[in-house]
Amino acid sequence: MHKPELMPTSATVDSPVPNTEPPQTPVAASRRHSLAGHLAWRAVADWSGQIVSWASLLIVVRLLSPADFGLVAMCAVLFSNLKLIGEFGIPTTVITLRNLTEEEISQLNSVGALFGLGTFLVACAAAWPLALFFRTPRLVPVIIVTALALIALGLRCVPDGLLSKDRQFNSLSLYNAIRDIVGALVTVLLAWLGFGYWALVVGNVFSVVARSAIILSVRRQRFAWPRMSTIKKPLLFSGHVLVAVYAWSTYSVLDNVTAGRVLGPAALGLYGMAWTLANVPLEKVVSLVTQIIPSYLAAVQNDTAALRRYLSSLTEAISLLTFPATIGLALVAREAVPLVLGHKWQGMIVPLQVLCVYAAFRSIVALLPKLLTAIGSARFTMRIELAGLVLMPTAFFIGSHWGIAGIAYGWVAAYPFIALPLYWKVFKSIGMRRKEYLAALRPGLDGALVMVPAILLVKSLLPGTMSLLPRLAIEILVGAAAHIGTLFLMHRERALVFVQLLKKIFGNGRSLKPAGGQNNGRLAADPSR
Numbered sequence: 331m332h333k334p335e336l337m338p339t340s341a342t343v344d345s346p347v348p349n350t351e352p353p354q355t356p357v358a359a360s361r362r363h364s365l366a367g368h369l370a371w372r373a374v375a376d377w378s379g380q381i382v383s384w385a386s387l388l389i390v391v392r393l394l395s396p397a398d399f400g401l402v403a404m405c406a407v408l409f410s411n412l413k414l415i416g417e418f419g420i421p422t423t424v425i426t427l428r429n430l431t432e433e434e435i436s437q438l439n440s441v442g443a444l445f446g447l448g449t450f451l452v453a454c455a456a457a458w459p460l461a462l463f464f465r466t467p468r469l470v471p472v473i474i475v476t477a478l479a480l481i482a483l484g485l486r487c488v489p490d491g492l493l494s495k496d497r498q499f500n501s502l503s504l505y506n507a508i509r510d511i512v513g514a515l516v517t518v519l520l521a522w523l524g525f526g527y528w529a530l531v532v533g534n535v536f537s538v539v540a541r542s543a544i545i546l547s548v549r550r551q552r553f554a555w556p557r558m559s560t561i562k563k564p565l566l567f568s569g570h571v572l573v574a575v576y577a578w579s580t581y582s583v584l585d586n587v588t589a590g591r592v593l594g595p596a597a598l599g600l601y602g603m604a605w606t607l608a609n610v611p612l613e614k615v616v617s618l619v620t621q622i623i624p625s626y627l628a629a630v631q632n633d634t635a636a637l638r639r640y641l642s643s644l645t646e647a648i649s650l651l652t653f654p655a656t657i658g659l660a661l662v663a664r665e666a667v668p669l670v671l672g673h674k675w676q677g678m679i680v681p682l683q684v685l686c687v688y689a690a691f692r693s694i695v696a697l698l699p700k701l702l703t704a705i706g707s708a709r710f711t712m713r714i715e716l717a718g719l720v721l722m723p724t725a726f727f728i729g730s731h732w733g734i735a736g737i738a739y740g741w742v743a744a745y746p747f748i749a750l751p752l753y754w755k756v757f758k759s760i761g762m763r764r765k766e767y768l769a770a771l772r773p774g775l776d777g778a779l780v781m782v783p784a785i786l787l788v789k790s791l792l793p794g795t796m797s798l799l800p801r802l803a804i805e806i807l808v809g810a811a812a813h814i815g816t817l818f819l820m821h822r823e824r825a826l827v828f829v830q831l832l833k834k835i836f837g838n839g840r841s842l843k844p845a846g847g848q849n850n851g852r853l854a855a856d857p858s859r
Contacts, residue, residue: 386514390521390529391671396599398527403602404464404590405472405531407583408456409480414579416449416480417442417487419571423564424491426628426704430564436554437561438568439488443553446484453477464590472531479535482542489549494625498549505544513537570708574699577715581722585737588726593734601734603671604678607659608685609692611652616693619644620700627704637760641701642770645694646824649774652693654813657778660686661785661809665802677734684738688745690778694771698752702759710755718748773821777813784812 391399420442424430430438457473493502517533525532558565585605590598623644630636659666660683667679702711725744729736756762788808792801817825 382511382514386518389518393521397595399602400595400599401527402530403586403598404469405476407587408453408460408473409476410579410583412449412453412480413483414576416446416484418445419568420487421491422571423568424488425495425624427564427567433554434561434564435488436552437556438564439551440553441556442484442487446481450477450480475531476535479538482539486542486545488551489545493549497625505541509537509541512540567708570712571703574708574712574715577719581719584723585726588730589734589737592730597734600678601681604682604685608682608689611655612689612693615651616648616696620696624700624704627701631705634760638762641697642766644697646770648693649771653690653774653778654781656686656690658809662802662805665798669798669802680735681738684735684742688741695749698756701756705759714748714751721747773817773824776820777816780816781809781813785809
């Protein structure tokens with residue numbers, strides 16, 4: 331979360347790096363207020379929806395088997411890739427290219443709709459070959475039904491991008507909450523009625539269609555016949571975005587492909603659940619930033635000082651939230667998994683612990699491609715992700731010889747070779763010094779480093795006969811105390827700043843009141859955020 335007045339950058343409080351940034355203008359301050367307000371709305375809406383969503387998951391995992399989740403994960407391998415092709419990078423293009431005309435946007439809207447329909451037909455054609463690949467004939471109808479969502483996604487890609495460009499994030503947050511709640515309720519109902527894996531399939535499709543219908547009803551955009559002479563430049567940029575995101579999306583699910591193909595549906599179900607839990611901070615914390623920040627980065631794409639402030643402050647805030655969550659989950663997984671999910675999921679404990687380490691690193695790297703795309707370096711990002719498309723599957727295949735834990739280790743061993751070039755390009759492009767960036771990481775990193783031995787020590791001291799629930803509670807309390815205590819002892823000013831930030835955002839209902847009574851996501855300066 332970004333609130334420079336409350337969240338200093340790494341070049342201000344307690345930093346070895348002197349503050350050499352130019353004075354901040356009223357426009358910049360207004361922009362930061364708007365970002366913090368949008369993040370607040372997004373957090374409240376998303377987490378409200380996720381309370382229902384995760385409650386439903388805890389119910390569904392007890393009603394369905396790992397093989398049911400594995401079957402749906404097989405389908406997700408195709409769907410996630412076709413989803414990106416259907417959108418063709420158009421939402422990002424609409425946000426980033428600031429001078430698109432109404433005619434160009436209308437033509438891009440037609441391109442999105444055509445790609446949505448085309449990817450649905452591709453999914454139908456690929457259903458049987460993919461079922462043969464996984465040796466699972468019942469996968470065919472699952473793929474076809476799931477692919478219906480691709481049509482809705484193609485129709486909404488331009489309106490979605492326009493709402494983001496106009497910073498209508500409060501409304502988009504509400505639509506996301508409706509999607510999560512509707513999808514969760516449908517899934518639980520169908521699972522309880524005995525529909526098995528179809529509960530997951532229909533629940534996912536229903537949630538996508540519901541959100542798309544809302545967006546199309548509130549942000550209408552006309553269609554125009556695409557002419558290459560008019561939209562060649564936007565489509566070229568979209569192509570770079572598409573290839574980069576497609577490469578990432580492809581190798582990020584090839585661990586599932588490897589698990590399903592080499593180890594079978596049950597192993598894939600265990601691995602998929604481990605991935606889901608390990609990446610909760612990325613999905614529910616980092617996504618609050620990465621889905622909103624492109625509009626702000628694009629608005630200051632030529633202001634390197636502003637870009638450095640965004641990267642430093644957001645990195646600090648993200649690390650403070652995700653490092654204790656991911657590392658803490660890895661440390662308490664042996665007690666949490668059987669207690670919360672049941673003993674049938676114990677096979678996921680080791681891969682969960684390994685993936686938590688990857689997720690902690692990925693949480694701070696996730697900002698880098700967004701920044702590079704915003705400043706026009708989508709081609710560089712594309713090249714790095716294409717290299718990952720070769721590197722990561724190789725790591726997964728080698729790791730599969732040691733089961734699903736080996737596949738998880740593939741992420742830890744190989745992903746740094748993708749992240750390092752991104753860091754190099756970002757630091758070079760915006761003049762960010764490594765010392766400045768590392769200073770932003772210090773509070774979150776120091777807290778996590780102290781938390782690890784504290785939890786390991788209490789684990790060794792607790793009697794082996796103690797039941798899981800009190801063991802888990804004690805470990806969580808000790809870990810939280812160690813992390814928070816470290817922050818206040820070593821980074822007291824920043825810790826107080828972070829606490830004040832959370833109070834401003836979540837402390838009272840007034841913090842969510844739009845300034846001036848306008849629904850623009852900008853919150854009143856006092857006392858809200």
